[in-house]
Amino acid sequence: xxxxxxxxxxxxxxxxxxxxxxxxxxxxxxxxxxxxxxxxxxxxxxxxxxxxxxxxxxxxxxxxxxxxxxxxxxxxxxxxxxxxxxxxxxxxxxxxxxxxxxxxxxxxxxxxxxxxxxxxxxxxxxxxxxxxxxxxxxxxxxxxxxxxxxxxxxxxxxxxxxxxxxxxxxxxxxxxxxxxxxxxxxxxxxxxxxxxxxxxxxxxxxxxxxxxxxxxxxxxxxxxxxxxxxxxxxxx
Numbered sequence: 001x002x003x004x005x006x007x008x009x010x011x012x013x014x015x016x017x018x019x020x021x022x023x024x025x026x027x028x029x030x031x032x033x034x035x036x037x038x039x040x041x042x043x044x045x046x047x048x049x050x051x052x053x054x055x056x057x058x059x060x061x062x063x064x065x066x067x068x069x070x071x072x073x074x075x076x077x078x079x080x081x082x083x084x085x086x087x088x089x090x091x092x093x094x095x096x097x098x099x100x101x102x103x104x105x106x107x108x109x110x111x112x113x114x115x116x117x118x119x120x121x122x123x124x125x126x127x128x129x130x131x132x133x134x135x136x137x138x139x140x141x142x143x144x145x146x147x148x149x150x151x152x153x154x155x156x157x158x159x160x161x162x163x164x165x166x167x168x169x170x171x172x173x174x175x176x177x178x179x180x181x182x183x184x185x186x187x188x189x190x191x192x193x194x195x196x197x198x199x200x201x202x203x204x205x206x207x208x209x210x211x212x213x214x215x216x217x218x219x220x221x222x223x224x225x226x227x228x229x230x231x232x233x234x235x236x
Contacts, residue, residue, distance in 0.1 A: 129231075
């Protein structure tokens, strides 16, 4: 994995913070998280945990600031995160921040299995954080992006990645003019949803970052009683 991968994410977050002021605070915090992740070694250490706690306390939203302060006084909780035994949304947030860089490096040179349709990552078993539509012929092909190692794998377009529903009439798609390249792909059978980044509309998008910027779509989906298939790095 090249350093430019993280630099591209950081740069894209800055661009989107200008374009979408409502998400600027979230995106600025993500920039700091990505800068931290860019320098992580393969195995996170207590020193990395200390740096992350300091970062969250100084730059994070109020809920995470309080959690970081509590975690600083809980060495057992810190060790559980470092050993991938974290539980609950707060523990999972810290664990994902610390584990993502190593997980991405581990699969960077691996070959992606072809012709496999599964709703979890073929490498690490992680759930998808977003769907991706890429140009293909006169349309687009659909893939899923792992929430942990960033592996992208092909996935059928008319298929719920949560329950496997195949009836297109039960798989509504919702869009908003504010986000022309982002859409909500929902399932009326299991009431789950995933956001999709359409690279046929905006080829400059960085899916895992653009997904963060479209937080108003999450609010709309949740107000309509849909549950997100997998939260993003910031727990949204």
